[in-house]
Amino acid sequence: MGKSHYLTIGVFTILFLVLYFGFDTKPHDILLAEKSRASFIETTNIQNLLTTAREEMRADEMGVIDAINMRLEMAETDSSRIEVLENLSSSWYQNGYYGIAGYYAEEIAKIKEDELSWSIAGTTYATGIKRADNEKVKSFCVERARKALENAISINPANVNHKINLAVTFAEHPVAENPMKGIMMLLDLNKQNPENVSVLYQLARLGIQTGQFDKAIERINKALSLDPENQRIICLAVDAYNGIGNNLKAEEFSRRCEL
Structure with missing residues (x-):
């Protein structure tokens, strides 16, 4: 029996105890949001997200999360707290509540204060941006x-991926x-890193969104010269060539696209 099986058994054991003995206090995720008020607006937002999620989710799904919250309440060390926060973030993510998943990932980053944790929090929130309804x-x-x-970025300014992800949030959701x-x-970033395929991909993708198909194809070709088997670029080429009405090229790349 693997680690995931033991975790599942443990979660449902706690859930059984909660349901059997009763649990009449506020759910811990609501309490955590109330206790961590950095500003009125931010607290109101996470509070509303949690409240809405509780109204939308099935009782069994919410019960599992409540059981994990019980473990968070009992966590006495940073390491044990981080482990439970990871479970919470994962659970919310799997249920499609990416903003809440990002919130718990951010709580981990506040404890660990390392580059990877902040990056995970940022990209989790970024998923929420794309899928927010x-x-x-x-x-x-x-x-x-x-x-x-x-x-x-402040921890590791040399990591271009963080800068790309940040730039995309501004490109897709401009400030007035x-x-x-x-x-x-x-x-x-493209000027500083002309052979960075991820930068070329994002510029090409945004070019397609704004109807600049020729420019997008130019960047796609550059990216493919650097990484010929990159599936993201190959699949993006389908949209680019369809945009200029080149059906033969679009079909050629469509056959290669495996995403």
């Missing part, structure tokens, strides 16, 4: 993603006072 959730994820990625900020950040 309303502006309130999207706004929450955008601001938190940027702060987390900025923290990762500087709507071109994200694009300019990516162009600057």
Whole structure:
């Protein structure tokens, strides 16, 4: 029996005890949100996300999360707290609540204060940005993603991936006072790292979104010269060539696309 099986058994054992003996206090995730108020707006947002999730989720799904929250309440060391927070973040993520998953990933980063943890928090929030079904959730994820990625960059300024991820949040969700900020950040990264395939991919993808198909194809070809089997680039080429009406090229890349 693997580690995951023991974890599942442990979670459901705790859940059984909670249901059997009764649990009439506030759920720990709500308490955590109330106790960690950095500002009124942020606390209200996470509070609302948690409340909405509780109204939407099935009782058995929420019961598993409540059981994990019980473990968080009993955690006495940073290491044990981190382990439970990882389980919470994973559980919320698997249930499709990426903003809440990011929140718990951020709680881990606040304890560990390392590059990887801040990066995970940032990219988890970024997933929430892409899949958010309303502006309130999207706004929450955008601001938190940027702060987390900025923290990762401050720890390791040499990591281009953090800068790419940060630039994408500005490109896809522009700030009113500087709507071109994200694009300019990516162009600057491209100048500094002309052979970085991830930068070329993002610029090509955004080019397709704005109808700049020829420019996108130019960047796709550059990326493929550097990494001929990159599936993200190959699949992106399908959209780019469809955009200019080159059906033969689009079909050629479609046969190679395995995503």
